[in-house]
Amino acid sequence: MSSGCDIIVLRVDLSQRCTSVERLPLQDAVRFLGGRGLASRILFSETGRGSDPLGDEAVLVFAPGHLTGTCAPTAGRTTVVGKSPATGLFMKSSMGGHWGAGLKFAGYDILVVRGTASRPTYLLITDTVVQFGDASHYWGLDVRETSRRMAKELAMPDVDVACIGPSGENNVKLAGIMCTYYHAAARGGLGAALGAKNLKAIAVRGHTPMRLADPARFWDVSEQVRRRIVATGRCKFYGKYGTAGVVVGTNEMEALPVQNFRRGYMENAYSISGQCLTEKGYLVRRESCFACPIACKRYSAAREKHPGSEAGGPEYETVAAFGAGCLLEDMDDNLRANELCNILGLDSISTASVIQWAFESAERGVVPEYVDDGRGGRIRLAWGDADAVLALIEMIAYRRGFGDVLADGVRAAAQKVGGDSWRWAVEAKGLEQSRVETRMAKAYALAFATNPRGPDHLYGQPMAEFGFSPEARDLVRRLTGDAKYADPVITDHKPKLVAWHEECFAMTDSLGLCSRATLSTYAITPAMMAEMLSAATGLEVTEDEMHQAARRVINLERAFNAREGAGRKDDRLPWRLMHEELPNSRGIKAVNSEEELGTMLDEYYDIRGWDRDKGIPKASTLVSLGLGDVASALRTATAAREPSQAGKP
Amino acid sequence: MGHALVTDPARCTGCLQCELACSLKHEGVFAPWLARVVVHREPETCRAFPNVCRHCDDPPCVRACPVGALKPSPATGAVYVDVVECIGCRECLEACPNGSISFDPDKGVALKCDLCNGEPACAKVCPSEAITMERCG
Numbered sequence: 001m002s003s004g005c006d007i008i009v010l011r012v013d014l015s016q017r018c019t020s021v022e023r024l025p026l027q028d029a030v031r032f033l034g035g036r037g038l039a040s041r042i043l044f045s046e047t048g049r050g051s052d053p054l055g056d057e058a059v060l061v062f063a064p065g066h067l068t069g070t071c072a073p074t075a076g077r078t079t080v081v082g083k084s085p086a087t088g089l090f091m092k093s094s095m096g097g098h099w100g101a102g103l104k105f106a107g108y109d110i111l112v113v114r115g116t117a118s119r120p121t122y123l124l125i126t127d128t129v130v131q132f133g134d135a136s137h138y139w140g141l142d143v144r145e146t147s148r149r150m151a152k153e154l155a156m157p158d159v160d161v162a163c164i165g166p167s168g169e170n171n172v173k174l175a176g177i178m179c180t181y182y183h184a185a186a187r188g189g190l191g192a193a194l195g196a197k198n199l200k201a202i203a204v205r206g207h208t209p210m211r212l213a214d215p216a217r218f219w220d221v222s223e224q225v226r227r228r229i230v231a232t233g234r235c236k237f238y239g240k241y242g243t244a245g246v247v248v249g250t251n252e253m254e255a256l257p258v259q260n261f262r263r264g265y266m267e268n269a270y271s272i273s274g275q276c277l278t279e280k281g282y283l284v285r286r287e288s289c290f291a292c293p294i295a296c297k298r299y300s301a302a303r304e305k306h307p308g309s310e311a312g313g314p315e316y317e318t319v320a321a322f323g324a325g326c327l328l329e330d331m332d333d334n335l336r337a338n339e340l341c342n343i344l345g346l347d348s349i350s351t352a353s354v355i356q357w358a359f360e361s362a363e364r365g366v367v368p369e370y371v372d373d374g375r376g377g378r379i380r381l382a383w384g385d386a387d388a389v390l391a392l393i394e395m396i397a398y399r400r401g402f403g404d405v406l407a408d409g410v411r412a413a414a415q416k417v418g419g420d421s422w423r424w425a426v427e428a429k430g431l432e433q434s435r436v437e438t439r440m441a442k443a444y445a446l447a448f449a450t451n452p453r454g455p456d457h458l459y460g461q462p463m464a465e466f467g468f469s470p471e472a473r474d475l476v477r478r479l480t481g482d483a484k485y486a487d488p489v490i491t492d493h494k495p496k497l498v499a500w501h502e503e504c505f506a507m508t509d510s511l512g513l514c515s516r517a518t519l520s521t522y523a524i525t526p527a528m529m530a531e532m533l534s535a536a537t538g539l540e541v542t543e544d545e546m547h548q549a550a551r552r553v554i555n556l557e558r559a560f561n562a563r564e565g566a567g568r569k570d571d572r573l574p575w576r577l578m579h580e581e582l583p584n585s586r587g588i589k590a591v592n593s594e595e596e597l598g599t600m601l602d603e604y605y606d607i608r609g610w611d612r613d614k615g616i617p618k619a620s621t622l623v624s625l626g627l628g629d630v631a632s633a634l635r636t637a638t639a640a641r642e643p644s645q646a647g648k649p
Numbered sequence: 650m651g652h653a654l655v656t657d658p659a660r661c662t663g664c665l666q667c668e669l670a671c672s673l674k675h676e677g678v679f680a681p682w683l684a685r686v687v688v689h690r691e692p693e694t695c696r697a698f699p700n701v702c703r704h705c706d707d708p709p710c711v712r713a714c715p716v717g718a719l720k721p722s723p724a725t726g727a728v729y730v731d732v733v734e735c736i737g738c739r740e741c742l743e744a745c746p747n748g749s750i751s752f753d754p755d756k757g758v759a760l761k762c763d764l765c766n767g768e769p770a771c772a773k774v775c776p777s778e779a780i781t782m783e784r785c786g
């Protein structure tokens with residue numbers, strides 16, 4: 001295994017309790033960019049239309065980046081690809097930490113898991129063994145306890161564990177996969193998919209070196225990248241304050257989603273910010289993912305309430321979701337909520353989202369003010385009530401009492417409860433929106449609508465539209481011809497920005513880099529990525545070819561959804577963000593509209609070579625990308641489909 | 650006179666850039682376990698402790714080596730392992746009070762910091778100044 005030779009795919013069949021190894025030619029790493037791209041290719045080829053994301057046939061692909069294991073700065077990330085139990089559509093969810101490098105050093109580039117184990121199982125993958133272990137005694141344990149006990153019982157202090165918590169075991173559709181204790185592939189319920197397979201954990205460790213085609217050239221470009229990261233102001237900012245550092249600025253822009261996206265501003269945003277974490281003594285220490293010089297990860301401890309509560313994080317999304325969303329203004333409460341999500345294995349974005357929906361539903365009388373806690377007691381659904389939030393997190397993870405109503409996500413909850421409650425269910429495609437305001441950021445609105453996994457920032461993330469930094473303004477100028485288009489409230493040229501960012505994100509994930517370095521700071525450019533991939537593989541690849549390969553990946557992922565019947569009708573935004581104006585002091589009419597989104601979608605589909613009416617790849621586009629087999633599969637699926645089944649989980 | 654590497658565990662974030670740079674420079678591959686600098690990580694509490702050779706004035710490793718395979722380099726004075734002469738007895742690992750010498754089981758030789766001819770790669774790439782190069786004497 002290595003970046004300079006064949007790609008080694010380890011296949012594990014849990015039903016048969018057998019493994020096999022497949023070698024893919026290195027050229028595939030250039031054609032599909034590596035990790036995520038190859039994983040999406042495997043997912044498309046090896047699952048059929050209408051497959052059950054919680055069934056035997058479900059395939060989960062764990063794909064560290066092609067450069068993971070090397071010194072390429074930030075290249076420690078792993079993308080998990082599968083069909084989402086939450087949306088019934090394509091899902092890629094990415095995690096940092098050290099697990100991906102562990103899989104690489106065990107000798108494997110990609111892990112494909114299929115089938116269902118007959119009882120709770122863990123996998124141990126080293127360079128000498130792939131072992132199926134009995135995980136009965138880990139079942140029910142939280143993420144931290146599982147990780148700690150596995151290291152001890154395997155007598156491998158430096159083993160790295162990816163696992164699910166109780167939420168994944170209980171098929172909660174807000175459950176993620178955690179690794180290196182506090183790093184989450186959170187979105188889309190892939191933890192539930194692992195739980196349905198009875199697979200509690202995957203432990204990795206090995207001593208197989210990574211060999212590159214041209215180590216000297218690779219070192220030179222890595223040094224160039226490292227120096228650029230160190231010199232980029234936004235990278236320093238994230239190192240100092242973590243991702244939660246952006247709470248304050250977002251609030252000042254009146255774009256911090258407060259109280260279930262009703263407002264964009266809160267009075268005391270400092271109290272839930274990264275600045276507060278760092279300056280008021282909550283931050284215990286900083287941590288890096290593998291090979292990352294930024295170190296945005298926090299390890300924090302509560303100070304007054306919740307004694308002993310310590311954990312990795314919190315991230316921006318978590319404090320924005322609980323602090324601003326649920327109105328928990330005390331940092332200690334946010335830290336406890338963060339710790340609970342971590343150890344129970346829950347996606348903090350989606351978990352806080354369903355809790356906000358429940359609070360609003362109670363406020364509007366659609367659900368009772370007091371609900372059953374599943375233990376003979378009742379909790380009061382009220383904004384800002386920390387006890388209720390913390391209780392609800394556990395109730396969701398264990399599907400206890402009213403928690404069971406929330407555990408399938410906000411779309412399902414609104415269907416169960418009925419009334420108008422779907423109007424404040426802030427989701428699209430069945431996924432809860434991340435804590436980003438799109439009513440005053442039109443590239444974001446388009447990117448969220450077209451994102452095949454649902455409305456969040458981790459498929460496109462067109463941060464450049466804000467023109468925050470010299471790097472961002474340069475990029476907008478290069479893509480549109482004028483830096484004046486770095487203006488979030490206008491729609492001009494936004495489809496171009498979105499297309500570029502999606503392509504950059506596909507490169508980022510596939511190489512194993514972090515979007516913090518490539519997108520939110522623009523420290524690592526596609527040209528640098530091309531140079532790193534060329535040096536690693538010995539196959540010359542240009543920036544243009546990287547974009548072409550990224551388009552191949554994006555078309556494949558779009559085709560996966562198209563095969564399920566999804567298309568333009570699903571490229572929508574949550575109802576609230578389309579119909580309710582965001583109050584703001586600048587007098588801007590801040591809302592998204594069908595007309596505005598429709599115009600941007602037309603232009604975006606044209607750029608992509610997709611059918612304007614259906615929003616799916618044209619056969620000619622797929623063929624031109626060398627995806628003729630995908631075009632055939634799509635044609636067959638379209639002929640066979642019953643239109644009403646589109647996109648249902 | 651000489652140089653020394655100084656570590657500050659409070660600054661280390663556990664990114665392992667030092668191990669990666671070291672293994673690439675000395676072994677031509679990325680293999681953190683073959684690095685001359687070792688970072689001990691405790692992921693549950695996100696602690697990380699970098700450990701590098703202190704380049705002692707009267708090095709116990711040199712005294713312990715039965716075949717004289719540990720020698721001062723002419724350029725920097727830093728003690729390095731002459732892999733041709735090393736017999737893999739691990740006496741130096743035992744003798745080092747700091748636990749700063751590792752072992753390559755495949756090649757059967759000790760792995761020890763040689764200060765990269767005065768420009769240590771680990772200190773160069775460390776993003777948080779947890780490993781720095783200092784002049785002493």
